[in-house]
Amino acid sequence: MSATEFDRTPVQPNQLQPARHFAASYAGEHAAGTEFVIGATFVAWGVGTSDILWGLIFGNLLAVLSWGLICAPIAVKTRLTLYAYLEKITGINTVRLYSIVNGIMFCVLAGAMITVSASAFRELLDLPPQVHWYPTSIGFVAIALIVGVVVAAIATQGFGVVAKFAEVCAPWMVLMFLVGGIALLPTLVAQTPGVESISSWSDFKLIADTHIWRDSQGEMGFWHVVAFAWICNLAMHGGLADMTILRFAKKSSYGYFSALGMYIGHFLAWVCAGIMGAGAASILATTVSALDAGAVAYQALGLAGIIAVIIAGWTTANPTIYRAGLAFQSLKPSWSRKKVTFVTGIVTTIIACFPFVFTKLLDFVGLMGLILTPIGAVIFTEHYLFPKFGLTRYWVKFSNRQISVPALATWILALVFSAILNVLGVHLFFLLVPAWIFTMVCYTVLARSVGAATAYPEETQADNAAQETRQQAEQQFLSDSVASGDTNHQKHSLSTPLFSLCILCLITCFGLSIATLNGGLTLEQFKQALIWPTLVYFGAAIANISLGSRQPG
Incomplete structure (x- = not known):
């Protein structure tokens, strides 16, 4: 990988990555230590077994389609980071503001992953659980700092190293969720009257209904599960943050490798984490909500569980810090990506010492997606819809504007619109679709009134010619590579x-x-x-x- 990682320019054809890198990256990133937390949270929601399973199947499908139909095609078409492409659409000053918000959000999210990894050592060193927003153990802080520095060092090496790290860890990591769930099933079988072994689906469902996903007829239900599974990574697919990763893909179809993350990672991991959480709670005679990831993994997998939690945190924190580093580096392109990423990693490590996000993880990922997604909707609207509406794509760049008032106004109005809906009783998880539609309509109207309706024939022709030349060279390179058996x-x-x-x-x-x-x-x-x-x-x-x-x- 180039030292610059093509932060401001399209990825060169010889730096495109094979399919296995994306398969491993998605499977590894989405089988994280936080899956222990989310899986246990589903248990605490009081949603029945059928609603959990079908809700996760449907919701994860929506997420895969968002990656495959929205994010990946734009990334492969442009070969640019989200920030470089956003600059073409909204101007450099808009990008700077967005980069700050985006980078902070990713730092906090990566910090939660490091917190999870650090929590694994609690079982080995007999440290107290970290259940408050502030640390209660010097030992935990020291471990979080060490883990964070290691993660930051890996992330600074670029996408190639991050992908190789995932390539090593992902197969084993995913398997640990599966074998942990299987191994703890006998513990639950022994406590279920009328079931001596699991020989059919009805046996498993009886155990699940009795000990794991007990339907309490509460506020949360099937559609909440669907919505959460969809918006859990909303910032990455709907907010287009994964353009940063998918710009290295040889084909836009590589976006569908997200299915490995959604079904092997999220679906399998969340279900098995729920089983492990229920089993661990039974063994320790406590509740699932009182256990952290380290405690659950240790009860299910022993020392391998400690390694699993550490690795799971790393495989998610690595690409997240990489994304955050690119966000901050876009503020000043002359800054070294490696140095910026390392500094970002250190800041993230400090955040990890304060487990406030870890204790409110589901709400944070929903809020993060909601805050960042309007910008993804702006890009989607200009990229796909403007040509159909007779508006000029990249009109901000062609008119030499440093900031896009329509984009900023739309972003703010979309957040206000979402806040109003939330106050009126619409759940946080259900705000995506109305916010996305509102953003598309609002941005189109505002941009048309400010200057997007103006034609820039010479600039448009030059940009189209440059894109066509680059894409032809890329296709030729890939064809030659296949022909030569590379x-x-x-x-x-x-x-x-x-x-x-x-x-x-x-x-x-x-x-x-x-x-x-x-x-x-x-x-x-x-x-x-x-x-x-x-x-x-x-x-x-x-x-x-x-x-x-x-x-x-």
Whole structure:
């Protein structure tokens, strides 16, 4: 990866990344330590089993479609970061304001991930749970600082290193949620009258209805689950923040790799985290809400669970800090991306010492998406709808404006509109669609009245010609790469004995959980055994990636 990471210019064809990087990145980023928190929160909501499962299926589908149909096509078409493209649409001063807000939001979110990783050490060092907005343990602060520095150092290396880190961690990380849920099912079976084993869907549903997702007929229901699953990463897909990542994709269809994150990461992880939370609460004779991620993972997975929580926090914090660094670096393009990202990581680490977001995570991600998404709607409107309405795309750039009053006014009005709806009783999770529609209409009307209706034939022709030339060169490069068989690296990395050893370790981990489910192993035996294939997996995976990266092509 280039040192500059093409912060201001389109990504060059020779720097486009293969599909496996995006598959691993999405699967790893969305199987995070916070999934333990969210999975447990669903249990506390009092929503029934069927509503939880079907709500997650439908809501995650909406999220995947948002990535695949909105974010990825714009990213691949422009090959620009969100900030560089936003500058073309709204002017540099608008971008600066947005970058500050966006960067702060991502810093806080990444801080929550680091808090989760740091919480894993609580079980090993006997530290008190961090349940307040402020830290109550010097030991926790020290651990958060150490974890944060490591995460920041990885993020400064750029998207390539971040993706490789996820490529190593993602398969094992996702599996840990699955095997943890499977291994704790016998604990719940033993406490369910009339069920001796899980031999059918009805057996599982009875256990789930009794111990995990108990329908309390409360405020939260099916549509709340759907809406949360959709807006959980709203800033990334609806707010177009993932243009920063997807600009490296060879095809816009790579946006659909988000399905790995949504269904293997979110759906599977949230369901299994709920099972683990209920099982851990049963073992410790407490409630799910009283447990943090470290406690749940340790009860389900032992030492491997501690590693899982640490790694899960890292795999999400890494790309989040990377996004935040690009946001702040866009304030002054001459700043070094690496230095800005590292400073951003340090600030994020300090935030992680104060677990205020961790304690209100669901509300924060909803609020974050709501604040940032109007800008994504502005970009979507100008990119797709302006040409259809006879308005000039990039009219702010062509008229040499430094700031877009229509964009800023629309952003503010959209937030006011959302606040009014919320005061009137519309739940935070249900504000996305009306806010998006309001933004599109408002921005179109305001932009038309200020200058978007003015034609700039020469500037438009020059911009279209430049884009066409770049895209033709890119297509030629990709065609030549396919013709020359430039896939040696991938074939090498997928055919080594080390790769086979990684697969064997993952199969072993899964086999241990099945043996526990069938009564062949006790939970304690499972936890003691699980750490060994875990350690072998990471040794083999890191070696395989390192050797593969040295291959030509």
